[in-house]
Amino acid sequence: MEGGSETRIKRTARSEVNTTQPGAASGDDVSPVGTLVQRIPEVILKKTPPRPSPVFDTYWKFAAERQSIFHARIAGTPQPWTQDTILTEYKFTNAYRASDRVSQFLIRYVIYAAEFDWSSTLLRIILFKIFNKISTWELIESQIGTINATSFSAERIGHVLDNELRRGSPIYSSAYIMPSGPASIRQSRKHMMHLALLSEIVRGRLFNDLLEARSMEAAYRLLLAIPSFGPFLAFQFLIDLNYSKYLNFSEMDFVVPGPGARDGIRKCFYDFGDYNESDVIRWVTERQDEEFAVREIKFQSLWGRHLQLIDCQNLFCEVDKYARVAHPDLKGRTGRTRIKQRFSPNPNQISPWFPPKWALNKKIGRSYAAPGPSLE
Numbered sequence: 115m116e117g118g119s120e121t122r123i124k125r126t127a128r129s130e131v132n133t134t135q136p137g138a139a140s141g142d143d144v145s146p147v148g149t150l151v152q153r154i155p156e157v158i159l160k161k162t163p164p165r166p167s168p169v170f171d172t173y174w175k176f177a178a179e180r181q182s183i184f185h186a187r188i189a190g191t192p193q194p195w196t197q198d199t200i201l202t203e204y205k206f207t208n209a210y211r212a213s214d215r216v217s218q219f220l221i222r223y224v225i226y227a228a229e230f231d232w233s234s235t236l237l238r239i240i241l242f243k244i245f246n247k248i249s250t251w252e253l254i255e256s257q258i259g260t261i262n263a264t265s266f267s268a269e270r271i272g273h274v275l276d277n278e279l280r281r282g283s284p285i286y287s288s289a290y291i292m293p294s295g296p297a298s299i300r301q302s303r304k305h306m307m308h309l310a311l312l313s314e315i316v317r318g319r320l321f322n323d324l325l326e327a328r329s330m331e332a333a334y335r336l337l338l339a340i341p342s343f344g345p346f347l348a349f350q351f352l353i354d355l356n357y358s359k360y361l362n363f364s365e366m367d368f369v370v371p372g373p374g375a376r377d378g379i380r381k382c383f384y385d386f387g388d389y390n391e392s393d394v395i396r397w398v399t400e401r402q403d404e405e406f407a408v409r410e411i412k413f414q415s416l417w418g419r420h421l422q423l424i425d426c427q428n429l430f431c432e433v434d435k436y437a438r439v440a441h442p443d444l445k446g447r448t449g450r451t452r453i454k455q456r457f458s459p460n461p462n463q464i465s466p467w468f469p470p471k472w473a474l475n476k477k478i479g480r481s482y483a484a485p486g487p488s489l490e
Contacts, residue, residue, distance in 0.1 A: 378430030
């Protein structure tokens with residue numbers, strides 16, 4: 115890596131053309147409904163790049179090994195899938211965010227379970243992501259029926275969830291904490307506040323405003339304005355909404371580093387040079403081919419799809435955890451020293467399936483004739 119040399123970071127402006135195709139089917143070759151993006155390059159010059167620590171080498175090794183495990187598992191290869199004892203012992207998300215078990219369920223069974231209009235699609239995605247728990251979604255639909263904008267009832271769903279809590283069952287995922295919201299909208303039960311908030315979204319203009327957003331950052335600002343949606347959740351929810359056919363932002367347009375990623379970035383670099391954290395993520399993402407090559411690491415991509423900004427952001431979060439064991443001398447912002455979750459294979463099988471607009475599903479079908487183990 116050359117220090118002090120001028121580095122170009124490419125950003126993009128966007129123009130939009132209406133490409134709505136009413137009644138289109140959802141196969142691999144269908145053009146997504148939404149916007150056709152014309153990229154107009156905007157170049158930002160940075161003179162001093164980030165200065166890597168030894169953890170930056172670990173970042174690329176981790177990404178390649180975690181992705182190798184993913185391919186081995188879906189190919190049906192028996193254990194062990196790796197010789198890395200840390201990856202064997204502890205639970206880490208996949209190199210590609212969309213490959214994780216919850217994202218896979220969201221894509222296949224929430225977004226593309228049937229043909230839903232945009233209002234119902236947005237509602238289904240946000241309802242699922244508020245709880246981010248597969249069993250909670252399955253419980254709601256088993257008791258209420260198929261969720262859509264016409265039949266949505268916060269009261270009925272709240273009743274179902276009240277009963278589940280009385281049985282002592284958790285309804286929220288432990289992956290992240292959903293805030294209770296400001297005092298002005300807070301209720302006695304957190305889930306009732308979130309359902310009331312969702313009711314407000316259904317009655318509001320968010321559906322139209324998101325479709326009219328001229329950039330991914332503009333769409334993010336719309337979600338960030340929702341009470342209790344902070345920067346991390348607003349960005350993560352936007353990535354999920356963008357899996358649908360109604361939004362068509364590139365995952366290379368914009369990124370917001372989460373708390374774990376910020377810790378990972380600080381472990382990977384002694385200093386950031388002229389860059390901020392978002393710039394660092396872009397710098398790393400745009401250099402991935404070079405970084406793998408210089409280390410002679412073979413990276414098995416997602417059937418030709420490169421790591422995107424969101425993936426490299428997530429990898430920083432996972433490397434923060436990995437480094438707690440591999441590089442215990444390097445401390446992050448939070449000072450955490452151990453990895454909480456142990457790895458235990460999930461026996462339930464999920465075959466990988468991605469947004470049709472990515473044109474990956476036919477490639478997967480040619481690669482693996484039968485479904486492999488769980489992707490978790």
